[in-house]
Amino acid sequence: MNSEQHFNPTVKGEIAPNDHDFIDAIDKRHRLGRFWRVIFQISTIVGIVVLTALLINILNQTFGLAAVQNEIEPEALAIDGAPLEELTKAQLVDILQSNVSEGLFRKLENDQSFERRTREGIYGLVLEWVVHPEVQKTWSLIDSLFRRSMVEAELAERYPEAYLQFFSWLDAEFAVKPQSSDPLRAGVRTAILGSLWTIAITILFAFPVGVSAAIYLEEYAGYTFINRIIQTNIHNLAGVPSIIYGILGLAIFVRVLEPLTSGALFGVLEDPTTANGRTILSAGLTLGLLILPLIIINAQEAIRAVPNSLRQASFGLGASKWQTVWSHVLPNALPGILTGTILSVSRAIGETAPLVVVGASTFITIDPSGPFSKFTTLPIQIFQWTARPQAEFRNIAAAAIVILLILLLALNASAVLLRNRYSQRM
Numbered sequence: 001m002n003s004e005q006h007f008n009p010t011v012k013g014e015i016a017p018n019d020h021d022f023i024d025a026i027d028k029r030h031r032l033g034r035f036w037r038v039i040f041q042i043s044t045i046v047g048i049v050v051l052t053a054l055l056i057n058i059l060n061q062t063f064g065l066a067a068v069q070n071e072i073e074p075e076a077l078a079i080d081g082a083p084l085e086e087l088t089k090a091q092l093v094d095i096l097q098s099n100v101s102e103g104l105f106r107k108l109e110n111d112q113s114f115e116r117r118t119r120e121g122i123y124g125l126v127l128e129w130v131v132h133p134e135v136q137k138t139w140s141l142i143d144s145l146f147r148r149s150m151v152e153a154e155l156a157e158r159y160p161e162a163y164l165q166f167f168s169w170l171d172a173e174f175a176v177k178p179q180s181s182d183p184l185r186a187g188v189r190t191a192i193l194g195s196l197w198t199i200a201i202t203i204l205f206a207f208p209v210g211v212s213a214a215i216y217l218e219e220y221a222g223y224t225f226i227n228r229i230i231q232t233n234i235h236n237l238a239g240v241p242s243i244i245y246g247i248l249g250l251a252i253f254v255r256v257l258e259p260l261t262s263g264a265l266f267g268v269l270e271d272p273t274t275a276n277g278r279t280i281l282s283a284g285l286t287l288g289l290l291i292l293p294l295i296i297i298n299a300q301e302a303i304r305a306v307p308n309s310l311r312q313a314s315f316g317l318g319a320s321k322w323q324t325v326w327s328h329v330l331p332n333a334l335p336g337i338l339t340g341t342i343l344s345v346s347r348a349i350g351e352t353a354p355l356v357v358v359g360a361s362t363f364i365t366i367d368p369s370g371p372f373s374k375f376t377t378l379p380i381q382i383f384q385w386t387a388r389p390q391a392e393f394r395n396i397a398a399a400a401i402v403i404l405l406i407l408l409l410a411l412n413a414s415a416v417l418l419r420n421r422y423s424q425r426m
Helices: 017-062 089-099 102-111 119-131 141-146 148-158 172-176 189-220 225-237 242-256 258-262 280-304 308-316 321-349 353-358 378-386 391-425
Strands: 063-070 133-138 163-168
Touching: 017 063, 017 141, 017 391, 063 141, 063 148, 089 102, 089 119, 102 119, 133 391, 141 148, 148 163, 172 189, 172 391, 189 225, 189 280, 189 321, 189 378, 189 391, 225 280, 242 258, 242 280, 242 353, 258 280, 280 321, 280 353, 308 321, 321 391, 353 378, 378 391
Parallel strands: none
Antiparallel strands: 063 133, 063 163
16 A cells, blocks of 8 residues: 555544544543633633722722811801912911911921912911811712712711712822821822832842852752752742741841841931831841742743753853853843742732831831831731721722832833843843
8 A cells, every 4th residue: 555545534434443442532632622721711711800800899999989078168268258279378377377286387387487388388288287178988989980879868968068079099199198197198108118118129139149049059059968958948938928037037137137227237327216127128138038939949940941052052162161151041041030030029019927027117107218217118008008997098098009009010011121121132
């Protein structure tokens, strides 16, 4: 039989008994493949639905109507028939002095003299401290849009002296204002700066140490008993709960290395309350330990994926071990290393438990000015607001979550762009 007369199992009458089993096995594999494809599609849809529900829930709390009641109505502050918004700067100062305590007036004067303040700034102080609007109740975005009549009926029944106002709890002022006990005046500026300082120290510590350790374990260390123990411990440390790293950071960075982390060793102790080592530096180093095993493992996988022929070609041209690693292995592994770093930093920026143990403040209005400052972070701030009994604090917590997501996406986008830039060079 020549090659053109080969067996064709699809031609009727040419199927041997054993070939039926073969065709049945093929059909079974195809059915199994279709089954798992459907499972994977359903899993993807479920993930999209869950993420969509999460975003809708966050946005539902970030915007909506609120019942606001003024302590003094603006109409009662009119002078000679001129409404409050049309009064002069001097008249606004007089209203402020007449309606607030002497201690508060002196404090505002000491913060910035009224002569140097603008009229709009003093008008804002009058609204904040004299008119003093307070939120009595908030409604979600869905209720505000689709159940407006119910909202108005509840307002008339329970809050007859209040008025409805649509709030966007997330705005530009929210991102630049410090924390406050009043949700209408609270912001996340201090928390954003604290998160940026902490993550910067985390990356500066964990990235070079992790990549260096991965290079040594993959390129220099032999397959010895001690190195196998080290490798096993690194994989185990990647699964340790984050609170354990917080206890480790408390014992090492806050207590043992207190002169270093407080700044006393360098003579730059900024605040007596940070002399105990509960500073941004301690927090950054603790988070660095947290993500260090993840960076090492991902860097090892990226280095291991570099073809061995590339190393042999470099050695064949007379390059040394270090020249081969620095000029060929590391540049080719860098995109994979950056991918692992992105995932590690994403975990670190959302951590709360280790920072609570290390000493993050739950209420602080002073912006951090260096690595030896007191600090709070966005996750800590969100946790603190959600623990408050007032409903409006949940609204600003939702707004802070949106800012945290934006910050996380911005950092990840920067890392992805950097990774793609190195990928294009290869």
